[in-house]
Amino acid sequence: MEYQNVTLSLPKEVLRRAKHIAIERGTSLSGLLTHLLEELTRREDEYRRAKEYHLAMLDELDLATKGNATWSRGDLHDR
Numbered sequence: 700m701e702y703q704n705v706t707l708s709l710p711k712e713v714l715r716r717a718k719h720i721a722i723e724r725g726t727s728l729s730g731l732l733t734h735l736l737e738e739l740t741r742r743e744d745e746y747r748r749a750k751e752y753h754l755a756m757l758d759e760l761d762l763a764t765k766g767n768a769t770w771s772r773g774d775l776h777d778r
Contacts (some may be wrong), residue, residue, distance in 0.1 A: 709717075714728075721731040 717731065718728055721728045724731060
């Protein structure tokens with residue numbers, strides 16, 4: 700895996716707390732951020748794949764109306 704350096708500007712208190720979390724987890728700040736960003740991108744990829752899968756399923760679903768409702772909202776609520 701190829702790495703690239705980045706520069707971040709963070710509020711001092713956030714940085715201080717993040718460094719403490721990294722120490723508690725036995726990693727560096729860079730390692731902590733890498734883990735968090737990998738998890739974020741993995742979840743986004745999973746969401747995108749699930750969305751594409753379910754949209755494809757909807758395209759195959761036959762609702763018999765072909766998207767054209769033959770009733771009005773009022774018809775559905777007539778008593």
